[in-house]
Every structure is written in C-alpha cells, then in structure tokens.
Amino acid sequence: MQFFYTGTDSTLDQAEVDSLAGKYSIPGQYMCRETMNNEASCTYSLNGIFVYQEMLVSGFCLPLLDEILHIMKYYQIALGQLQPNSWCRLIAFIVFFTLLNHVPSVDLFRRIFSLNVEKETNEETNVKIPTGWYHLNSRKNAPKILGSQRPSL
Template structure:
C-alpha cells in the first residue's frame, strides 16, 4: 500500500482529501485551501478534523502543522488528551507556563518549562520530507505561516485555581506516550463545562 493510500485510509476522514506531493513539491507548495501535514504528525496523534484545542493553539502561535516538529505535536496532543480525560477545560495559559515556545528557523519547538517530559522520540530523521497535502475544513487556522509575536514567548499570569494545577504538574514527569493513549476517543470539553477535580485524582497519570 503506497503512502497516499495509507494516509487516505487511516488518517484522512471523509470530507478531507489527501494528495501526495510531486517530485519537486515542498511543504510550501500547497495549493489554495491545502495544508502540508507530515506523516509523522499523524503517527504521534495529530487528528482530522482538528480538535478545537489544537485549532486554538495553532491560531495563537500563528503556525501551521508542518512548522511543529513531531515531538512538539506529541506534547500538545498529550496535554489535550490529559485535560480532556479529566474533564478539565483546555487552558492555553497553563500550557504556555508548562512548556517553552521556541522558534528555530521555520520550525517551532515546545520543551518542558516547569516539568520533565518522557516518552518522546530521541530523534526524528527527515520528518519534514514525508508529507501529504490535505484539503478540507480547518476552521479558521491560518493556511500560511505568519510572523511570530513576542507575546507567544512570555507565559501569562494565572489565577489561583490555575496556579494550583500548575504546581501539581510541576511535581511530576509528563509521560507523553502514556498521556496520549486515549487519542482515538478524545472528545472536546465545551467552554465553561470543564471542572478541576481534586488534585489527588491526578496521581495515576504521571510518573513519580
């Protein structure tokens, strides 16, 4: 089964269309209404249609998926999965405090700011060379990279409930592979409906 068939069958649902790049196509050769998505992104949990939380993060940082390396995608997916599994409304401010945003050329990297991440790949080789062009409904995510703004680098201030959750995260290792185990069944938590359970219930999801 060639790459296009594999991608179309397993990663690209009805309502979206994937096409293989031509011999001379690059990630910036996407046509109007298309996104270039590396195959490794799908393998670490990137999903279509885009989760609301993923759209929010991409819009805030002003990036397209191909600008995130696979480990950064895995970190974002794991964080979304964890918050959803605990019925906690996705919090971009907490994510920004937990993980450092860094732009390296045209690639965006997330790394642990207040916690240590485990379960990440040691190396990714040529991940940007294996991709497909996908067209469909991406919401209001930018289809072309925009300039990074300084605000994306500076973590915001938090409220008291967010600080308590942040302090809990800061005492544990963030096991990326384990946290994204429920990626196939993830459902969004509607704004205003998320709750913050007692911190004691979090202990199963992290390594001591």
C-alpha cells in the same frame, strides 16, 4: 469547511493525492489537494492545514482535536513544524486536563509551555539562524505536571 493539503513531493498530482486520501481514510469534510508551486508544506495557513505524506505513513490521522487547531492557530505554525517530542507534550497536555475535567485551553497551555524556534549555527558566519522547526519547553515557574521537558535532540 476545513481543507487538507498533502504532499512533500512536488510531483504528486491530484489523482495521487486523492489516492492517499482514500488509503489513509481522510474524512469527507476535508478537501484534499496537491500543494501549489508557491506553497510549502511546512507553512502555516489560515485556509487549511498542510500534512506531509510521511506524517500519514507514521500514523497521523484526522480529524484533529479542536484544541490542537486552536494552539496551532494561536502560534501560527504548521503541523509539520512541531518537533515529534513536542507533539507528545501537546497530546499529554490535552489528555491530562481532559481527565481532570478542565478545558485544555490555549491560555492554560501558554501558562505551562513556551514555544521555541530551533536554531542552527551557520558554520561560515557562526550566526544562529532559525530552522523552521519548533519545540515546547516548560515555563520556569510552571508546575512540572508532564514530567521532564527537555527539548528534542
């Protein structure tokens, strides 16, 4: 069974989570629960997926395609850690290869894209530190099948 976790606001209680699940028509195979004190919504989990409430408001829906779950599992990143433009690239990859009657596998995905961590410069130390966000770039020798692969701003 897959699990569905929700809540960017640690003050959400189980009744509010259940209300969100009903409002956004979360399928019954997902167990909806609030995040616990030691859980961050932008953390990868083997036991389930974390979803920000804002993702639901902006149109995110379940169930997820298996290809998305396989790619997220391979890279061990949470749904909320992938930048919006990279989501577009991921979906375009799946649609493109499905229309060509090819299985959009993790191996094929890895041949075309690389996953890169976003970094910001610490103003005091001038050292770049990871932000927790990730973006997809086209590999240098990969075919440019999905157009420009400039990272998000």
